[in-house]
Amino acid sequence: EAGVVQSPRYKIxxxxxxxxxxxxxxxxxxxxxxxxxxxxxxxxxxxxxxxEEAVDDxxxxxxxxxxxxxxxxxxxxKIQPAELGDSAVYLCASSRNGGETQYFGPGTRLLVL
Amino acid sequence: GQNIDQPTEMTATEGAxxxxxxxxxxSGFNGLFWYQQHAGEAPTFLSYNVLDGLExxxxxxSFLSRSKGYSYLLLKELQMKDSASYLCAVSLSGNxxxxxxxxTRLSVIA
Numbered sequence: 287e288a289g290v291v292q293s294p295r296y297k298i299x300x301x302x303x304x305x306x307x308x309x310x311x312x313x314x315x316x317x318x319x320x321x322x323x324x325x326x327x328x329x330x331x332x333x334x335x336x337x338e339e340a341v342d343d344x345x346x347x348x349x350x351x352x353x354x355x356x357x358x359x360x361x362x363x364k365i366q367p368a369e370l371g372d373s374a375v376y377l378c379a380s381s382r383n384g385g386e387t388q389y390f391g392p393g394t395r396l397l398v399l
Numbered sequence: 400g401q402n403i404d405q406p407t408e409m410t411a412t413e414g415a416x417x418x419x420x421x422x423x424x425x426s427g428f429n430g431l432f433w434y435q436q437h438a439g440e441a442p443t444f445l446s447y448n449v450l451d452g453l454e455x456x457x458x459x460x461s462f463l464s465r466s467k468g469y470s471y472l473l474l475k476e477l478q479m480k481d482s483a484s485y486l487c488a489v490s491l492s493g494n495x496x497x498x499x500x501x502x503t504r505l506s507v508i509a
Contacts, residue, residue, distance in 0.1 A: 290441075319496055328403075328486050328499030329442070342496060377441065385429060385490060388497060390441035 288312065290391030292378050298397045304366035307394045311359065311380030318355060319388060320363050321377040329377055335361065336384060373398045401425045403500035405487050410506045411477055419472045419503045421487030429490040432497060433461050433472045436484045445472070445485075474505075482507045 291310040299305050311318050316337050321329035332351065334342040337358035346353065350369070355361040365372055375395050379388040402424040411417040423431070430449040434442035448454055448463035448470060460473040474481055484504045488497040 326407075326501065326504075328488070328501050329497075330499070331496045334496050385492070385495070387432070387444055387447060389444065390434075392441045395439075 290378055290380055290389055292376075292391035292394055294394055295392060296395050296397075298399065299368055300399050301370055302367040304364065305368050305396065306362050306364045307376050307378075307396075309361045309363070309378030309391060311361075311378070312389055315380035315382050315389075316358070317381045317384045317386075318361050319379040319381075320353060320361070321379065321390075323375045323377055323393070325374075332363070332376075334384070341384075368396075368398045370398050372396060401489070401491070401498045403487055403489060403498060405485075405500045405503045407501070408504045408506070410508060411474075413477055413479060413507055413509050415477050416473065416475050417477060417505065419474075419485050419487075419505065421470045421472070421500060423468050423470070423487070423489050423500075425468075425489050425491055425498065427491035427495075428465065429492050429495075431461075431463055431470050432488040432490065433459075433470075434486040434488060436486060436502065438483070442486055477507050479507050479509070481505065 318335040320332040323329045335355045353363045375393040377393045378391045381388045405421045433445040436442040446461035458475045484502040486502045487500040
């Protein structure tokens with residue numbers, strides 16, 4: 287069974303530029319999560335999808351961050367414009383249903399210069 | 400707010416046993432997860448406890464006491480490859496995302 291796939295693995299951009307991350311969850315997993323992980327910290331939830339519906343986006347900075355999960359499978363997370371403080375690892379995870387074990391992708395390491 | 404505490408760093412010797420503790424104070428509880436995360440890699444699932452007691456899985460065991468808000472991860476016969484961060488995470492309810500601790504960075508030395 288293939289795991290959660292994310293791309294790109296690394297991204298370096300200048301501040302004020304836009305950036306997008308892509309995630310393909312494990313087949314059959316209805317719930318998809320985007321987390322932010324800063325160095326030396328645990329992951330923090332940005333947004334959670336149940337199929338194509340965003341059911342928890344309270345921690346997503348909506349002035350610059352947006353996400354979508356069209357068709358309830360793949361998802362993209364976008365930042366526009368990026369700020370220096372956005373440098374972090376962006377992790378995608380999926381679970382069969384909400385509350386069940388989450389499986390993480392390798393993450394996208396973002397560096398904003 | 401939700402509070403999950405674990406030691407920041409630990410060091411242990413190859414072949415030894417190490418116990419990583421996690422205490423939590425959360426508004427709800429539906430289970431506790433342990434994840435392993437090697438530097439630059441994704442967290443990988445290790446264990447899940449929802450009832451009090453010890454769950455054993457090979458060299459790794461996880462314990463939970465709901466009344467004390469306490470869990471530990473026990474690693475036996477340590478190997479160099481066990482050097483990683485270990486993340487404690489609490490599920491608040493059956494339909495909410497995990498709340499993670501900051502992780503414990505374990506260094507295994509020869």
